[in-house]
Amino acid sequence: xxxxxxxxxxxxxxxxxxxxxxxxxxxxxxxxxxxxxxxxxxxxxxxxxxxxxxxxxxxxxxxxxxxxxxxxxxxxxxxxxxxxxxxxxxxxxxxxxxxxxxxxxxxxxxxxxxxxxxxxxxxxxxxxxxxxxxxxxxxxxxxxxxxxxxxxxxxxxxxxxxxxxxxxxxxxxxxxxxxxxxxxxxxxxxxxxxxxxxxxxxxxxxxxxxxxxxxxxxxxxxxxxxxxxx
Amino acid sequence: xxxxxxxxxxxxxxxxxxxxxxxxxxxxxxxxxxxxxxxxxxxxxxxxxxxxxxxxxxxxxxxxxxxxxxxxxxxxxxxxxxxxxxxxxxxxxxxxxxxxxxxxxxxxxxxxxxxxxxxxxxxxxxxxxxxxxxxxxxxxxxxxxxxxxxxxxxxxxxxxxxxxxxxxxxxxxxxxxxxxxxxxxxxxxxxxxxxxxxxxxxxxxxxxxxxxxxxxxxxxxxxxxxxxxxxxxxxxxxxxxxxxxxxxxxxxxxxxxxxxxx
Numbered sequence: 119x120x121x122x123x124x125x126x127x128x129x130x131x132x133x134x135x136x137x138x139x140x141x142x143x144x145x146x147x148x149x150x151x152x153x154x155x156x157x158x159x160x161x162x163x164x165x166x167x168x169x170x171x172x173x174x175x176x177x178x179x180x181x182x183x184x185x186x187x188x189x190x191x192x193x194x195x196x197x198x199x200x201x202x203x204x205x206x207x208x209x210x211x212x213x214x215x216x217x218x219x220x221x222x223x224x225x226x227x228x229x230x231x232x233x234x235x236x237x238x239x240x241x242x243x244x245x246x247x248x249x250x251x252x253x254x255x256x257x258x259x260x261x262x263x264x265x266x267x268x269x270x271x272x273x274x275x276x277x278x279x280x281x282x283x284x285x286x287x288x289x290x291x292x293x294x295x296x297x298x299x300x301x302x303x304x305x306x307x308x309x310x311x312x313x314x315x316x317x318x319x320x321x322x323x324x325x326x327x328x329x330x331x332x333x334x335x336x337x338x339x340x341x342x343x344x345x346x347x348x
Numbered sequence: 349x350x351x352x353x354x355x356x357x358x359x360x361x362x363x364x365x366x367x368x369x370x371x372x373x374x375x376x377x378x379x380x381x382x383x384x385x386x387x388x389x390x391x392x393x394x395x396x397x398x399x400x401x402x403x404x405x406x407x408x409x410x411x412x413x414x415x416x417x418x419x420x421x422x423x424x425x426x427x428x429x430x431x432x433x434x435x436x437x438x439x440x441x442x443x444x445x446x447x448x449x450x451x452x453x454x455x456x457x458x459x460x461x462x463x464x465x466x467x468x469x470x471x472x473x474x475x476x477x478x479x480x481x482x483x484x485x486x487x488x489x490x491x492x493x494x495x496x497x498x499x500x501x502x503x504x505x506x507x508x509x510x511x512x513x514x515x516x517x518x519x520x521x522x523x524x525x526x527x528x529x530x531x532x533x534x535x536x537x538x539x540x541x542x543x544x545x546x547x548x549x550x551x552x553x554x555x556x557x558x559x560x561x562x563x564x565x566x567x568x569x570x571x572x573x574x575x576x577x578x579x580x581x582x583x584x585x586x587x588x589x590x591x592x593x594x595x596x597x598x599x600x601x602x603x604x605x606x607x608x609x610x
Binding site: 332335 | 358432433434441444448449451454456458460461498499500513518520522523524525527
């Protein structure tokens with residue numbers, strides 16, 4: 119091997135080793151960038167999925183911790199014992215105090231919630247300011263008669279197994295719109311597993327389109343807007 | 349004759365207004381505003397900004413005394429059917445905020461869907477549509493008198509007469525509870541119909557032979573407003589005076605009256 123050859127080999131070895139070295143440095147900074155990206159992504163996901171919903175909804179406690187299961191075992195006619203239709207076809211929704219007084223004129227048990235209810239509301243004759251989880255926006259007309267009487271639907275299809283609950287969950291109110299969280303649903307992404315997980319217009323129309331109740335709308339070839347709006 | 353859409357019995361709600369009976373008292377306007385939470389402002393002098401779902405117009409025959417004659421004409425939304433439900437406003441709405449329902453024959457207006465382009469107001473030949481230039485403000489305490497069955501409107505949307513549709517919904521509720529398929533004539537009446545002291549307004553299902561309007565609209569002196577436009581309205585007017593009937597459309601002086609197409 120000549121001297122020149124030796125030199126060239128040495129130079130090329132150097133070049134190779136230097137490029138390898140550079141390559142290692144590049145890999146290190148790229149990793150940092152990817153790490154930063156992942157940390158940022160996770161942070162923004164946490165903000166979006168965990169912190170944002172907490173910020174968006176305020177939590178309120180119901181005035182009295184009502185036990186549906188207990189009442190269900192004592193009444194004879196299921197949900198309709200207390201949540202009834204009025205003669206004109208409208209739905210009474212949450213019972214008024216007068217209906218509660220039919221049984222609760224005096225304290226019947228040693229349950230502290232019942233004692234509090236009788237003392238704070240029954241004795242003073244003040245209506246309980248219940249927070250209604252399923253309260254719909256102003257522009258919505260919902261007919262309980264059409265669903266429960268005509269279509270023979272179960273309460274649980276929309277309201278879930280609330281009749282089996284032993285205590286009232288906190289009422290979560292959207293700070294921007296003022297609506298209950300039950301309308302949008304627990305899942306902030308809008309995914310649902312059960313029919314009662316959400317109460318948005320899409321959820322109504324999902325069922326209505328399947329049943330093809332009446333196709334009257336000229337614009338949409340679906341149901342008329344005034345069926346559910348007022 | 350009853351029409352069917354997809355096997356379901358449909359209605360075609362409409363009105364017959366006897367202009368010979370109307371005294372122009374304005375009870376229908378008042379009843380309508382109270383029933384439908386129609387907003388008003390402290391200063392209502394600018395009538396271009398006033399909202400009147402039901403409005404009584406005064407017509408004159410333009411003659412001097414002693415031949416002078418006047419007629420009052422109450423004008424709700426005419427709920428045009430057009431051809432196959434393509435009424436002027438429904439055809440132009442880019443937001444699907446207004447719609448013609450083949451089940452009831454009522455032109456609906458969904459306030460939360462309207463974004464206030466006012467295209468429908470331009471398309472409506474009857475000036476039946478109104479724009480909310482301001483948010484409604486009721487005098488203190490008056491908000492307690494609002495009708496809970498009618499949603500109040502916000503600034504920036506168009507509103508109009510709905511033939512008191514919330515009363516149809518309530519009547520439907522009662523029918524469901526009683527197990528009835530159809531609702532009776534007197535179960536669903538508009539506020540203006542009930543308020544009219546002269547009984548000039550009759551409301552009901554135009555297709556149902558058991559409803560009074562079915563026969564009333566066939567009277568020889570019946571006409572509809574701007575019939576030549578083909579709007580195919582569901583509000584019929586009756587007057588024994590020919591000049592009133594002529595005033596219902598843009599007739600040439602030499603042109604003869606056209607009979608309402610039923």
